[in-house]
Structures are given as structure tokens and as C-alpha cells.
Amino acid sequence: MPGSWDTHFKQLLAHSAQDYATWLVDGAVIEEELSPQLEIIRNADSLYAMRIKDARYGLHLEFQTHRDTMMAHRLLEYNVLAGSKFKYPIYSVVIFLRKDTITLTSPYVIYNHKGREILRFHFDIIKLWEIPTAELFQKRLKGLLPLAPLTREGARREVVEEAITELLKGDPDKNKDSLSLLYGITSLVFDKQTDKQWLNGRFGMLEDLLNDSWAFRELRQRGEEAGWKQGMQKGLQEGLQEGLQEGLQQGLQEGLQQGLQEGLQQGMLKNLQSFVQLRFPDLLPLVEQYTQTPIAEELLNTLVLQVGLAKTEAEARQHLLAGLHRS
Structure with a gap:
């Protein structure tokens, strides 16, 4: 870290x-x-x-x-x-x-x-x-709560939920940076996909509060950049490998070009998935449909921007459905 x-x-x-x-x-x-x-x-x-x-x-x-x-x-x-x-x-x-x-x-x-x-x-x-997790909560010091997932019994949903509840008491605006750090730390601790989905959904409910938090904005940006980079790397690698295989029949250059193009598409698709998982996790099944059909690079780029700027889940759903009809 x-x-x-x-x-x-x-x-x-x-x-x-x-x-x-x-x-x-x-x-x-x-x-x-x-x-x-x-x-x-x-x-x-x-x-x-x-x-x-x-x-x-x-x-x-x-x-x-x-x-x-x-x-x-x-x-x-x-x-x-x-x-x-x-x-x-x-x-x-x-x-x-x-x-x-x-x-x-x-x-x-x-x-x-x-x-x-x-x-x-x-x-x-x-x-x-x-440190026993209960001991940390017994201190009743809100500044310590972002550390709760790192304590002895802390890598559990109920611990994170209790920390969220405590940080929302009183004036939540004073604790929004602590909430953002709690999210960031927990995301590094949770290993199971089901726990990660719960975490994204739980903090998605707090997005209006956390949007003004510098910590949340930076964590979200880092997550998006990591997703983009991972998607680009994976896509480029897979595309390059496919390109090399086809190059045995069609020539190395043609295969490399195809690999790079598919890599860019994979990267943008990964970025779209990251946006949806963070902001509107219930819409992930819609995004999965995009992985089953060829999508134009321009359309994927537009969808990333539209979902990233969407104010509501309904608005994001509308953009995703429209994109499927256009593909």
C-alpha cells in the first residue's frame, strides 16, 4: 500500500x-x-x-x-x-x-x-x-474506525457495517474522509467477490455524501485507472497472442494490429465495468452482455463517459440499454 x-x-x-x-x-x-x-x-x-x-x-x-x-x-x-x-x-x-x-x-x-x-x-x-476488533470499538474514537478492517477479527461485513454506522452518527460531513478511507482499506482486505460486491453496493448508497470527499474522489480515480490499466494490459496481451497465431497464416503485422485494437476495446470495457461496479452494481448483468458481442470502440468510449456522468441508476440503465440496441 x-x-x-x-x-x-x-x-x-x-x-x-x-x-x-x-x-x-x-x-x-x-x-x-x-x-x-x-x-x-x-x-x-x-x-x-x-x-x-x-x-x-x-x-x-x-x-x-x-x-x-x-x-x-x-x-x-x-x-x-x-x-x-x-x-x-x-x-x-x-x-x-x-x-x-x-x-x-x-x-x-x-x-x-x-x-x-x-x-x-x-x-x-x-x-x-x-488488536481485538471489539477493543478498538470500545475506545469510542471515530478517528480509529477506518482501521477496523485491519484488526484481528476485522475482515467481516458486520465490522465494516458497525464502523459505517458509528461514522454516520452526529454530523456525517465531519467523517466523510474517514468513511472514504474505511472503504479504501476494506477493499484491500476483502478477498471474496461477494464481499467486494456488498462493499461497493453499501458505499454506493453513501455516494452523495462522499462525492465531496477528497479521499473518495482519489480512491475512485485510482480504482478507475487501475481497472483501465489492467484491462488494457490484459487486452493487449490477449490480442497480441492471437495476432501472433494468426500471423502464421496472414502475416505478423496484421495479427499485431488486430491484437492492439482488441486490447483497446478490452481496456475500455474493463473501465466501463469498473464504473458500473462502483456506482450502480445492480447494472453489472447489463454490462456482461457487452462482453458477448463485438462493440465499436467509439460506442464503448461514449458509454464510459455517459455512465461516469450519470446521476441516477435509471439514467445509467437507459444509456446501457441504448448501447446494446446500437451494437
Whole structure:
């Protein structure tokens, strides 16, 4: 989950820093974000000033989304630099999302060439897959709820439904980015196709609320781009293979041309399926009919735009039916 997921988790902290401080450090009260004041800090890290009783401390948080063998050394570097700049102790906490990303233990110890210890750095490690799901909900901290699917018993529909229900309580507008991240994280956790269809349908009911969420827009765009890319790659590969086989009889160039054309059509069809699955999953059987008959490239391109811009399921259905009649 590297890349833009770092940005998503950083934004989650920006909206819910106090929730995470309450969870991780007893009695901590967040006072301000310090990340912009420390030039070395990466996009994946967040640094906050917090007060515990009458003393000020720093809280350095990082969500670990991928393997990083230099992480312990980097944590030490940030801790020392932040402590030197702000003149108070820094708590460093790493939240691991998956077992396959963990690469370190605490404390981090450095030895000299004779094996003598010269430095010992302590930091906290949170392994989400070891945290009981019920325990996370018992905290009653909404900022933690997008993480629920990653907890010990979290990869279940009822857990996601409970998280949605809690985030919709009060003022849902305040939690729409958290809802969007809950959707994105759950989509990575659910393996079964039936669970994925349920997830898309459930969040499709919240689309009007989530459309204004930057996180939802970016997640949807990434999903569409991934679907397009996957469709293009698969289509090009299948088309190229078919083209090569036909090239034994008709010539290599003719086969390659046909393969590329079919690849483009497969890519656009995959993109159409992605749009419909995300926005109007009940219409997927209609899209399946397009896979059983040759469709003009221009028509597929038009349908992708029409379904993407459709405001209602009825409008999208009308476009899909009209396309079938034209094909």
C-alpha cells in the first residue's frame, strides 16, 4: 500500500490527531502539528506537540504501509532532530498495517566495532492484526474506525457495517474522509467477490455524501485507472497472442494490429465495468452482455463517459440499454 496511501493516512491524522493521542498515550492532549516545521520529515510521518499534565512532549506517528529495512534508523534520526529542534522529549510510534511490512523490533540498539553498546532507542510498535476488533470499538474514537478492517477479527461485513454506522452518527460531513478511507482499506482486505460486491453496493448508497470527499474522489480515480490499466494490459496481451497465431497464416503485422485494437476495446470495457461496479452494481448483468458481442470502440468510449456522468441508476440503465440496441 505504498505511495498515495501515505498521504491518506497523514490526512486521517490531520483530522483525528487527538483520537490517536488518546489511544496511544495516556492523558495526552494535542496542542499543534509540528510536521511543517521539520524539513526532513517525510510524507508518511506526522509530528505533533502534546501536553501530558504540565509538561510538553512530541508525538511522532507513522503508518507503515510497506517494508522498510532502514526504518529503525530513520525513526531514530527523526526523534533526535525533533528533540533537538523543539527541546522536549519525542514519543515515536509506528503503526504496522500488515504482517508482511514489519521489519524491526524495539529497542533499536547500535554497537561499535567491539560489540559494545553505544546507543539504545525505544519506540512503540502497534500491530493492528493483533488488536481485538471489539477493543478498538470500545475506545469510542471515530478517528480509529477506518482501521477496523485491519484488526484481528476485522475482515467481516458486520465490522465494516458497525464502523459505517458509528461514522454516520452526529454530523456525517465531519467523517466523510474517514468513511472514504474505511472503504479504501476494506477493499484491500476483502478477498471474496461477494464481499467486494456488498462493499461497493453499501458505499454506493453513501455516494452523495462522499462525492465531496477528497479521499473518495482519489480512491475512485485510482480504482478507475487501475481497472483501465489492467484491462488494457490484459487486452493487449490477449490480442497480441492471437495476432501472433494468426500471423502464421496472414502475416505478423496484421495479427499485431488486430491484437492492439482488441486490447483497446478490452481496456475500455474493463473501465466501463469498473464504473458500473462502483456506482450502480445492480447494472453489472447489463454490462456482461457487452462482453458477448463485438462493440465499436467509439460506442464503448461514449458509454464510459455517459455512465461516469450519470446521476441516477435509471439514467445509467437507459444509456446501457441504448448501447446494446446500437451494437
